[in-house]
Amino acid sequence: MKKYRGIFVKNDAEIEIMRKAGGIVAEILDELEKAVRPGVKTMAFENLALQMCEDFKVRPAFKGYLGYPFALCCSVNEEVVHGFPSERELKEGDIVSFDMGVVYNGFYGDSARTIPVGEVSPDVARLLDVTEKSLYAGIEMARAEANLYDISLAVQKYVESQGYFVVRRFVGHGIGRSLHEKPEVPNFVPSGAGVVALKPGMTLAIEPMVTVGGPEVEILADKWTAVTKDRSLAAHFEHTVVITNDGPKILSRRPEA
Template sequence: MKKYRGIFLKNAAEIRIMREANRIVARILDALEKAVRPGVPTMLFEEIAQAKCREYGVRPAFQGYHGFPFALCCSVNEEIVHGFPSDRLLKNGDIVSFDMGVVYEGFYGDSAKTFTVGEVSGKANALLDATRSALAHGIEQARPGNDLYDISKAIQEYVEGKGMHVVRRFVGHGIGRNLHEKPEVPNFVPQGSPSIPLKAGMVLAIEPMVTLGSPEVKVLDDKWTAVTRDGSLAAHFEHTVVVTGDGPEILSL
Protein backbone atom coordinates (compact mmCIF):
# COMPACT_ATOMS: atom_id res chain seq x y z
CA MET A 1 0.00 0.00 0.00
CA LYS A 2 1.42 3.36 -1.07
CA LYS A 3 0.54 6.80 0.23
CA TYR A 4 -0.13 9.94 -1.77
CA ARG A 5 -0.76 13.19 0.10
CA GLY A 6 -1.79 11.16 3.13
CA ILE A 7 -4.16 9.02 1.05
CA PHE A 8 -3.63 5.26 0.99
CA LEU A 9 -3.44 3.84 -2.55
CA LYS A 10 -4.57 0.21 -2.62
CA ASN A 11 -2.80 -2.50 -4.61
CA ALA A 12 -4.49 -5.25 -6.60
CA ALA A 13 -4.52 -7.73 -3.70
CA GLU A 14 -6.08 -5.20 -1.35
CA ILE A 15 -8.68 -4.23 -3.90
CA ARG A 16 -9.65 -7.90 -4.31
CA ILE A 17 -10.33 -8.12 -0.58
CA MET A 18 -12.29 -4.87 -0.62
CA ARG A 19 -14.30 -6.09 -3.60
CA GLU A 20 -15.44 -9.09 -1.54
CA ALA A 21 -16.11 -6.96 1.57
CA ASN A 22 -18.32 -4.67 -0.45
CA ARG A 23 -20.02 -7.53 -2.27
CA ILE A 24 -21.05 -8.87 1.14
CA VAL A 25 -22.47 -5.45 2.05
CA ALA A 26 -24.44 -5.43 -1.20
CA ARG A 27 -25.90 -8.85 -0.41
CA ILE A 28 -26.93 -7.67 3.05
CA LEU A 29 -28.64 -4.62 1.56
CA ASP A 30 -30.46 -6.91 -0.88
CA ALA A 31 -31.71 -9.01 2.04
CA LEU A 32 -32.88 -5.89 3.87
CA GLU A 33 -34.73 -4.62 0.82
CA LYS A 34 -36.73 -7.85 0.61
CA ALA A 35 -38.01 -7.28 4.16
CA VAL A 36 -39.21 -3.69 3.61
CA ARG A 37 -43.00 -3.41 3.90
CA PRO A 38 -45.56 -1.51 5.97
CA GLY A 39 -45.99 -2.72 9.55
CA VAL A 40 -42.43 -3.98 10.02
CA PRO A 41 -40.46 -2.72 13.05
CA THR A 42 -37.12 -1.26 12.05
CA MET A 43 -35.38 -3.49 14.62
CA LEU A 44 -36.13 -6.39 12.26
CA PHE A 45 -33.56 -4.95 9.86
CA GLU A 46 -30.92 -4.89 12.58
CA GLU A 47 -31.65 -8.55 13.28
CA ILE A 48 -31.29 -9.39 9.59
CA ALA A 49 -28.03 -7.46 9.33
CA GLN A 50 -26.58 -9.20 12.38
CA ALA A 51 -27.66 -12.62 11.09
CA LYS A 52 -26.11 -11.97 7.68
CA CYS A 53 -22.83 -10.87 9.26
CA ARG A 54 -22.70 -14.17 11.13
CA GLU A 55 -23.59 -16.07 7.95
CA TYR A 56 -20.79 -14.41 5.97
CA GLY A 57 -18.28 -14.52 8.81
CA VAL A 58 -17.72 -10.76 8.91
CA ARG A 59 -17.79 -8.16 11.65
CA PRO A 60 -20.30 -5.30 11.60
CA ALA A 61 -18.27 -2.18 10.86
CA PHE A 62 -20.41 0.36 12.67
CA GLN A 63 -21.24 -1.45 15.91
CA GLY A 64 -19.02 -0.01 18.62
CA TYR A 65 -17.54 2.64 16.28
CA HIS A 66 -17.26 5.68 18.56
CA GLY A 67 -19.91 3.96 20.64
CA PHE A 68 -22.55 3.43 17.92
CA PRO A 69 -24.73 0.64 19.35
CA PHE A 70 -25.97 -1.15 16.21
CA ALA A 71 -24.71 -2.95 13.11
CA LEU A 72 -27.10 -0.99 10.89
CA CYS A 73 -27.87 2.69 10.45
CA CYS A 74 -31.62 2.79 9.77
CA SER A 75 -33.05 6.22 8.96
CA VAL A 76 -36.73 6.92 8.19
CA ASN A 77 -38.21 9.91 6.34
CA GLU A 78 -36.63 13.11 7.76
CA GLU A 79 -33.78 11.10 9.33
CA ILE A 80 -30.73 11.63 7.14
CA VAL A 81 -28.11 9.28 8.59
CA HIS A 82 -27.13 7.35 11.74
CA GLY A 83 -30.69 6.46 12.71
CA PHE A 84 -31.24 3.78 15.34
CA PRO A 85 -33.25 0.61 14.61
CA SER A 86 -36.14 0.44 17.09
CA ASP A 87 -39.70 -0.73 17.62
CA ARG A 88 -40.90 1.98 15.22
CA LEU A 89 -43.20 0.46 12.60
CA LEU A 90 -42.77 1.41 8.97
CA LYS A 91 -45.88 2.92 7.40
CA ASN A 92 -47.17 3.03 3.85
CA GLY A 93 -45.62 6.10 2.21
CA ASP A 94 -42.43 6.10 4.30
CA ILE A 95 -38.93 6.00 2.90
CA VAL A 96 -36.18 4.16 4.77
CA SER A 97 -32.41 4.40 4.35
CA PHE A 98 -30.01 1.59 5.27
CA ASP A 99 -26.30 2.30 5.70
CA MET A 100 -24.31 -0.90 6.22
CA GLY A 101 -20.66 -1.70 6.65
CA VAL A 102 -18.60 -4.81 7.36
CA VAL A 103 -15.00 -5.75 8.07
CA TYR A 104 -13.64 -8.63 5.98
CA GLU A 105 -10.02 -9.79 6.27
CA GLY A 106 -9.04 -6.46 7.79
CA PHE A 107 -10.70 -4.23 5.19
CA TYR A 108 -13.95 -2.32 5.25
CA GLY A 109 -16.95 -2.36 2.94
CA ASP A 110 -19.57 0.41 3.08
CA SER A 111 -22.73 1.13 1.11
CA ALA A 112 -26.15 2.71 1.57
CA LYS A 113 -29.52 2.73 -0.19
CA THR A 114 -32.92 4.30 0.38
CA PHE A 115 -36.10 2.31 -0.24
CA THR A 116 -39.79 3.13 -0.54
CA VAL A 117 -42.37 1.56 1.77
CA GLY A 118 -45.55 0.70 -0.12
CA GLU A 119 -46.94 3.54 -2.22
CA VAL A 120 -45.07 6.81 -1.77
CA SER A 121 -45.61 10.35 -3.04
CA GLY A 122 -44.30 11.61 -6.33
CA LYS A 123 -41.98 13.95 -4.46
CA ALA A 124 -40.51 11.04 -2.50
CA ASN A 125 -39.90 9.06 -5.69
CA ALA A 126 -38.29 12.13 -7.30
CA LEU A 127 -36.01 12.52 -4.27
CA LEU A 128 -34.81 8.91 -4.49
CA ASP A 129 -34.31 9.16 -8.26
CA ALA A 130 -32.32 12.39 -7.92
CA THR A 131 -30.09 11.05 -5.13
CA ARG A 132 -29.42 7.80 -6.95
CA SER A 133 -28.63 9.65 -10.19
CA ALA A 134 -26.43 12.19 -8.40
CA LEU A 135 -24.36 9.31 -7.05
CA ALA A 136 -23.96 7.93 -10.58
CA HIS A 137 -22.88 11.36 -11.86
CA GLY A 138 -20.31 11.64 -9.08
CA ILE A 139 -18.95 8.14 -9.65
CA GLU A 140 -18.47 8.90 -13.34
CA GLN A 141 -15.92 11.56 -12.40
CA ALA A 142 -13.77 9.15 -10.33
CA ARG A 143 -11.03 8.88 -12.96
CA PRO A 144 -7.27 9.45 -12.90
CA GLY A 145 -6.46 12.99 -13.93
CA ASN A 146 -9.72 14.40 -12.64
CA ASP A 147 -9.84 16.31 -9.37
CA LEU A 148 -11.59 14.98 -6.28
CA TYR A 149 -13.89 17.98 -6.40
CA ASP A 150 -15.04 17.05 -9.90
CA ILE A 151 -16.99 14.34 -8.03
CA SER A 152 -18.36 16.94 -5.63
CA LYS A 153 -19.29 19.34 -8.43
CA ALA A 154 -21.11 16.70 -10.44
CA ILE A 155 -23.23 15.71 -7.43
CA GLN A 156 -23.98 19.26 -6.32
CA GLU A 157 -24.91 20.53 -9.78
CA TYR A 158 -27.18 17.58 -10.49
CA VAL A 159 -29.03 17.84 -7.17
CA GLU A 160 -29.45 21.59 -7.26
CA GLY A 161 -30.56 21.36 -10.87
CA LYS A 162 -33.47 19.26 -9.60
CA GLY A 163 -34.40 21.94 -7.05
CA MET A 164 -33.13 19.86 -4.12
CA HIS A 165 -30.27 20.30 -1.68
CA VAL A 166 -27.18 18.37 -0.60
CA VAL A 167 -26.42 17.99 3.09
CA ARG A 168 -23.10 19.63 3.92
CA ARG A 169 -22.58 18.47 7.48
CA PHE A 170 -21.83 14.87 6.44
CA VAL A 171 -19.52 13.84 3.59
CA GLY A 172 -18.05 10.78 1.92
CA HIS A 173 -14.58 9.50 2.68
CA GLY A 174 -11.66 7.33 1.78
CA ILE A 175 -11.93 3.76 3.00
CA GLY A 176 -9.67 0.74 3.38
CA ARG A 177 -8.14 -0.73 6.53
CA ASN A 178 -10.02 2.04 8.33
CA LEU A 179 -13.67 2.97 7.92
CA HIS A 180 -12.82 6.63 7.47
CA GLU A 181 -9.59 7.54 5.71
CA LYS A 182 -8.39 10.57 3.79
CA PRO A 183 -9.69 12.24 1.71
CA GLU A 184 -13.09 13.58 2.68
CA VAL A 185 -15.45 13.47 -0.32
CA PRO A 186 -17.97 16.31 0.03
CA ASN A 187 -21.13 16.42 -2.05
CA PHE A 188 -20.52 20.12 -2.72
CA VAL A 189 -17.47 22.09 -3.81
CA PRO A 190 -15.89 23.58 -0.66
CA GLN A 191 -14.54 27.10 -0.92
CA GLY A 192 -10.78 27.49 -0.81
CA SER A 193 -9.89 23.80 -0.70
CA PRO A 194 -6.68 22.72 -2.45
CA SER A 195 -6.89 20.59 -5.56
CA ILE A 196 -6.62 16.82 -4.99
CA PRO A 197 -5.87 15.03 -8.27
CA LEU A 198 -7.32 11.53 -8.40
CA LYS A 199 -4.90 8.60 -8.67
CA ALA A 200 -5.39 4.94 -9.55
CA GLY A 201 -5.69 2.92 -6.34
CA MET A 202 -7.76 5.46 -4.42
CA VAL A 203 -10.85 3.89 -2.87
CA LEU A 204 -13.64 6.30 -2.04
CA ALA A 205 -17.00 5.96 -0.31
CA ILE A 206 -19.11 8.41 -2.30
CA GLU A 207 -22.42 9.13 -0.57
CA PRO A 208 -24.77 11.96 -1.48
CA MET A 209 -27.37 12.83 1.17
CA VAL A 210 -30.14 14.91 -0.38
CA THR A 211 -33.14 16.76 1.05
CA LEU A 212 -36.39 18.01 -0.45
CA GLY A 213 -36.26 21.07 1.82
CA SER A 214 -33.55 22.81 3.79
CA PRO A 215 -30.16 21.07 4.00
CA GLU A 216 -29.81 22.23 7.62
CA VAL A 217 -29.33 19.40 10.11
CA LYS A 218 -29.92 18.77 13.79
CA VAL A 219 -28.81 15.76 15.83
CA LEU A 220 -31.32 14.20 18.21
CA ASP A 221 -30.83 13.56 21.92
CA ASP A 222 -29.44 10.08 21.21
CA LYS A 223 -26.33 11.96 19.95
CA TRP A 224 -26.41 10.04 16.65
CA THR A 225 -29.61 10.38 14.62
CA ALA A 226 -29.29 13.32 12.22
CA VAL A 227 -32.55 14.78 10.90
CA THR A 228 -33.48 17.64 8.60
CA ARG A 229 -34.11 20.73 10.68
CA ASP A 230 -37.31 21.53 8.78
CA GLY A 231 -38.62 17.94 8.84
CA SER A 232 -38.36 17.47 5.08
CA LEU A 233 -37.60 14.07 3.54
CA ALA A 234 -33.99 12.99 3.05
CA ALA A 235 -32.44 10.21 0.95
CA HIS A 236 -28.99 8.59 1.08
CA PHE A 237 -27.20 6.44 -1.49
CA GLU A 238 -23.58 5.29 -1.22
CA HIS A 239 -21.15 3.13 -3.14
CA THR A 240 -17.53 2.26 -2.45
CA VAL A 241 -15.58 2.98 -5.64
CA VAL A 242 -12.00 2.35 -6.69
CA VAL A 243 -10.27 4.67 -9.12
CA THR A 244 -8.58 2.57 -11.83
CA GLY A 245 -6.66 3.38 -14.97
CA ASP A 246 -9.79 2.44 -16.91
CA GLY A 247 -12.09 4.62 -14.83
CA PRO A 248 -14.25 4.00 -11.77
CA GLU A 249 -15.11 0.51 -10.58
CA ILE A 250 -18.01 0.20 -8.15
CA LEU A 251 -17.03 -2.39 -5.54
CA SER A 252 -20.38 -2.48 -3.69
CA LEU A 253 -22.47 -4.18 -6.39
Protein backbone atom coordinates in the same frame (compact mmCIF):
# COMPACT_ATOMS: atom_id res chain seq x y z
CA MET B 1 -0.36 -0.27 0.65
CA LYS B 2 1.24 3.03 -0.37
CA LYS B 3 0.33 6.64 0.25
CA TYR B 4 0.01 9.58 -2.11
CA ARG B 5 -0.23 12.92 -0.30
CA GLY B 6 -1.57 11.20 2.79
CA ILE B 7 -4.15 9.12 0.89
CA PHE B 8 -3.79 5.34 0.92
CA VAL B 9 -3.37 3.71 -2.49
CA LYS B 10 -4.35 0.03 -2.55
CA ASN B 11 -2.74 -2.72 -4.57
CA ASP B 12 -4.65 -5.28 -6.64
CA ALA B 13 -4.82 -7.84 -3.82
CA GLU B 14 -6.19 -5.29 -1.37
CA ILE B 15 -8.75 -4.05 -3.89
CA GLU B 16 -9.94 -7.61 -4.42
CA ILE B 17 -10.51 -8.01 -0.67
CA MET B 18 -12.46 -4.76 -0.68
CA ARG B 19 -14.50 -6.02 -3.62
CA LYS B 20 -15.45 -9.09 -1.56
CA ALA B 21 -16.29 -6.91 1.45
CA GLY B 22 -18.44 -4.66 -0.74
CA GLY B 23 -20.16 -7.65 -2.30
CA ILE B 24 -21.16 -8.91 1.12
CA VAL B 25 -22.58 -5.49 2.01
CA ALA B 26 -24.56 -5.50 -1.25
CA GLU B 27 -26.03 -8.92 -0.46
CA ILE B 28 -27.05 -7.76 3.01
CA LEU B 29 -28.67 -4.62 1.62
CA ASP B 30 -30.51 -6.67 -1.00
CA GLU B 31 -32.04 -8.84 1.71
CA LEU B 32 -32.93 -5.83 3.84
CA GLU B 33 -34.62 -4.21 0.85
CA LYS B 34 -36.67 -7.35 0.20
CA ALA B 35 -37.92 -7.23 3.80
CA VAL B 36 -39.20 -3.65 3.60
CA ARG B 37 -42.98 -3.40 3.85
CA PRO B 38 -45.54 -1.58 6.00
CA GLY B 39 -45.81 -2.88 9.55
CA VAL B 40 -42.22 -4.08 9.92
CA LYS B 41 -40.37 -2.78 12.96
CA THR B 42 -37.01 -1.32 12.08
CA MET B 43 -35.28 -3.48 14.70
CA ALA B 44 -36.09 -6.45 12.45
CA PHE B 45 -33.61 -5.07 9.91
CA GLU B 46 -30.90 -4.84 12.57
CA ASN B 47 -31.49 -8.46 13.52
CA LEU B 48 -31.35 -9.55 9.90
CA ALA B 49 -28.14 -7.62 9.29
CA LEU B 50 -26.52 -9.18 12.37
CA GLN B 51 -27.58 -12.66 11.31
CA MET B 52 -26.15 -12.18 7.84
CA CYS B 53 -22.85 -10.89 9.25
CA GLU B 54 -22.68 -14.08 11.29
CA ASP B 55 -23.48 -16.17 8.22
CA PHE B 56 -20.77 -14.45 6.18
CA LYS B 57 -18.36 -14.59 9.13
CA VAL B 58 -17.70 -10.86 8.95
CA ARG B 59 -17.75 -8.16 11.59
CA PRO B 60 -20.38 -5.40 11.36
CA ALA B 61 -18.35 -2.26 10.79
CA PHE B 62 -20.51 0.24 12.63
CA LYS B 63 -21.34 -1.59 15.85
CA GLY B 64 -19.18 -0.04 18.54
CA TYR B 65 -17.57 2.43 16.13
CA LEU B 66 -17.10 5.62 18.18
CA GLY B 67 -19.78 4.18 20.47
CA TYR B 68 -22.48 3.62 17.84
CA PRO B 69 -24.64 0.84 19.36
CA PHE B 70 -25.96 -0.98 16.26
CA ALA B 71 -24.75 -2.84 13.18
CA LEU B 72 -27.12 -0.95 10.90
CA CYS B 73 -27.90 2.73 10.42
CA CYS B 74 -31.64 2.80 9.76
CA SER B 75 -33.05 6.25 9.00
CA VAL B 76 -36.73 6.92 8.27
CA ASN B 77 -38.23 9.92 6.42
CA GLU B 78 -36.67 13.11 7.83
CA GLU B 79 -33.80 11.16 9.39
CA VAL B 80 -30.76 11.78 7.18
CA VAL B 81 -28.17 9.36 8.59
CA HIS B 82 -27.22 7.39 11.70
CA GLY B 83 -30.78 6.54 12.70
CA PHE B 84 -31.23 3.84 15.34
CA PRO B 85 -33.17 0.64 14.62
CA SER B 86 -36.07 0.50 17.07
CA GLU B 87 -39.63 -0.68 17.69
CA ARG B 88 -40.87 1.90 15.19
CA GLU B 89 -43.12 0.36 12.55
CA LEU B 90 -42.76 1.39 8.95
CA LYS B 91 -45.88 2.84 7.34
CA GLU B 92 -47.13 2.94 3.78
CA GLY B 93 -45.53 5.89 2.01
CA ASP B 94 -42.47 6.10 4.29
CA ILE B 95 -38.91 5.93 3.02
CA VAL B 96 -36.15 4.12 4.91
CA SER B 97 -32.41 4.45 4.42
CA PHE B 98 -30.07 1.58 5.21
CA ASP B 99 -26.36 2.30 5.68
CA MET B 100 -24.35 -0.87 6.22
CA GLY B 101 -20.69 -1.75 6.55
CA VAL B 102 -18.65 -4.87 7.22
CA VAL B 103 -15.04 -5.76 7.91
CA TYR B 104 -13.69 -8.64 5.82
CA ASN B 105 -10.07 -9.78 6.13
CA GLY B 106 -9.11 -6.45 7.64
CA PHE B 107 -10.78 -4.22 5.04
CA TYR B 108 -14.04 -2.30 5.12
CA GLY B 109 -17.01 -2.35 2.78
CA ASP B 110 -19.62 0.42 3.01
CA SER B 111 -22.80 1.18 1.06
CA ALA B 112 -26.22 2.76 1.54
CA ARG B 113 -29.56 3.01 -0.23
CA THR B 114 -33.00 4.48 0.41
CA ILE B 115 -36.06 2.28 -0.07
CA PRO B 116 -39.74 3.23 -0.54
CA VAL B 117 -42.18 1.53 1.83
CA GLY B 118 -45.10 0.30 -0.24
CA GLU B 119 -46.45 2.94 -2.60
CA VAL B 120 -44.96 6.42 -2.28
CA SER B 121 -46.05 9.67 -3.89
CA PRO B 122 -44.47 10.80 -7.18
CA ASP B 123 -42.67 13.59 -5.31
CA VAL B 124 -41.08 11.11 -2.92
CA ALA B 125 -40.14 8.76 -5.76
CA ARG B 126 -38.48 11.68 -7.53
CA LEU B 127 -36.37 12.51 -4.45
CA LEU B 128 -35.04 8.96 -4.40
CA ASP B 129 -34.40 8.97 -8.14
CA VAL B 130 -32.52 12.27 -8.06
CA THR B 131 -30.41 11.22 -5.08
CA GLU B 132 -29.40 7.94 -6.70
CA LYS B 133 -28.64 9.64 -10.01
CA SER B 134 -26.49 12.21 -8.20
CA LEU B 135 -24.43 9.35 -6.78
CA TYR B 136 -23.74 8.02 -10.26
CA ALA B 137 -22.97 11.54 -11.52
CA GLY B 138 -20.31 11.74 -8.82
CA ILE B 139 -18.96 8.27 -9.54
CA GLU B 140 -18.60 9.15 -13.23
CA MET B 141 -16.09 11.85 -12.26
CA ALA B 142 -13.98 9.55 -10.06
CA ARG B 143 -11.23 9.14 -12.63
CA ALA B 144 -7.46 8.97 -12.50
CA GLU B 145 -5.83 12.42 -12.60
CA ALA B 146 -9.19 14.16 -12.14
CA ASN B 147 -9.68 16.49 -9.20
CA LEU B 148 -11.46 15.03 -6.18
CA TYR B 149 -13.76 18.06 -6.16
CA ASP B 150 -14.97 17.20 -9.67
CA ILE B 151 -16.95 14.50 -7.84
CA SER B 152 -18.31 17.09 -5.41
CA LEU B 153 -19.25 19.49 -8.19
CA ALA B 154 -21.05 16.82 -10.21
CA VAL B 155 -23.20 15.80 -7.24
CA GLN B 156 -23.98 19.36 -6.20
CA LYS B 157 -24.81 20.60 -9.69
CA TYR B 158 -27.16 17.73 -10.42
CA VAL B 159 -28.97 17.88 -7.07
CA GLU B 160 -29.41 21.65 -7.11
CA SER B 161 -30.48 21.64 -10.76
CA GLN B 162 -33.38 19.41 -9.70
CA GLY B 163 -34.47 21.77 -6.92
CA TYR B 164 -33.07 19.81 -3.97
CA PHE B 165 -30.30 20.42 -1.42
CA VAL B 166 -27.14 18.53 -0.43
CA VAL B 167 -26.34 18.08 3.24
CA ARG B 168 -23.03 19.71 4.10
CA ARG B 169 -22.46 18.47 7.64
CA PHE B 170 -21.75 14.91 6.51
CA VAL B 171 -19.49 13.87 3.65
CA GLY B 172 -18.09 10.83 1.89
CA HIS B 173 -14.63 9.54 2.69
CA GLY B 174 -11.69 7.39 1.82
CA ILE B 175 -12.03 3.80 2.98
CA GLY B 176 -9.80 0.75 3.34
CA ARG B 177 -8.25 -0.71 6.46
CA SER B 178 -10.13 2.05 8.31
CA LEU B 179 -13.77 2.96 7.85
CA HIS B 180 -12.89 6.63 7.44
CA GLU B 181 -9.63 7.48 5.72
CA LYS B 182 -8.43 10.56 3.89
CA PRO B 183 -9.70 12.26 1.82
CA GLU B 184 -13.09 13.65 2.74
CA VAL B 185 -15.45 13.57 -0.25
CA PRO B 186 -17.98 16.39 0.16
CA ASN B 187 -21.14 16.54 -1.93
CA PHE B 188 -20.52 20.22 -2.58
CA VAL B 189 -17.45 22.25 -3.47
CA PRO B 190 -16.05 23.76 -0.26
CA SER B 191 -14.87 27.35 -0.32
CA GLY B 192 -11.16 27.49 -1.00
CA ALA B 193 -11.12 23.99 -2.45
CA GLY B 194 -7.86 23.30 -4.23
CA VAL B 195 -6.82 20.33 -6.33
CA VAL B 196 -6.60 16.81 -4.92
CA ALA B 197 -5.50 14.59 -7.79
CA LEU B 198 -7.08 11.15 -7.89
CA LYS B 199 -4.72 8.21 -8.48
CA PRO B 200 -5.36 4.58 -9.47
CA GLY B 201 -5.83 2.45 -6.36
CA MET B 202 -7.54 5.13 -4.29
CA THR B 203 -10.80 3.87 -2.79
CA LEU B 204 -13.62 6.26 -1.93
CA ALA B 205 -17.05 6.01 -0.34
CA ILE B 206 -19.18 8.48 -2.27
CA GLU B 207 -22.48 9.19 -0.51
CA PRO B 208 -24.85 12.00 -1.42
CA MET B 209 -27.39 12.95 1.25
CA VAL B 210 -30.16 14.99 -0.33
CA THR B 211 -33.05 16.89 1.23
CA VAL B 212 -36.26 18.50 0.05
CA GLY B 213 -36.31 21.56 2.28
CA GLY B 214 -32.78 22.76 2.94
CA PRO B 215 -29.26 21.59 3.82
CA GLU B 216 -29.42 22.18 7.58
CA VAL B 217 -29.54 19.22 9.96
CA GLU B 218 -29.61 18.72 13.71
CA ILE B 219 -28.71 15.82 15.98
CA LEU B 220 -31.35 14.25 18.21
CA ALA B 221 -30.99 13.51 21.92
CA ASP B 222 -29.53 10.06 21.22
CA LYS B 223 -26.44 11.99 19.99
CA TRP B 224 -26.40 10.09 16.68
CA THR B 225 -29.58 10.45 14.64
CA ALA B 226 -29.28 13.37 12.20
CA VAL B 227 -32.56 14.86 11.00
CA THR B 228 -33.38 17.69 8.63
CA LYS B 229 -33.81 20.88 10.62
CA ASP B 230 -37.15 21.59 8.93
CA ARG B 231 -38.15 17.88 9.14
CA SER B 232 -38.43 17.61 5.37
CA LEU B 233 -37.62 14.26 3.73
CA ALA B 234 -34.06 13.14 3.08
CA ALA B 235 -32.54 10.36 0.98
CA HIS B 236 -29.10 8.74 1.05
CA PHE B 237 -27.25 6.55 -1.46
CA GLU B 238 -23.64 5.34 -1.23
CA HIS B 239 -21.17 3.17 -3.09
CA THR B 240 -17.53 2.30 -2.45
CA VAL B 241 -15.51 2.82 -5.62
CA VAL B 242 -11.90 2.35 -6.73
CA ILE B 243 -10.09 4.67 -9.10
CA THR B 244 -8.52 2.75 -12.02
CA ASN B 245 -6.82 3.62 -15.29
CA ASP B 246 -10.00 2.38 -16.97
CA GLY B 247 -12.35 4.61 -15.01
CA PRO B 248 -14.19 4.16 -11.71
CA LYS B 249 -15.18 0.66 -10.61
CA ILE B 250 -17.91 0.09 -8.02
CA LEU B 251 -16.79 -2.32 -5.28
CA SER B 252 -20.08 -2.43 -3.34
CA ARG B 253 -22.06 -4.59 -5.75
CA ARG B 254 -23.01 -8.23 -5.67
CA PRO B 255 -20.31 -10.44 -7.22
CA GLU B 256 -22.46 -11.22 -10.27
CA ALA B 257 -23.41 -7.56 -10.83
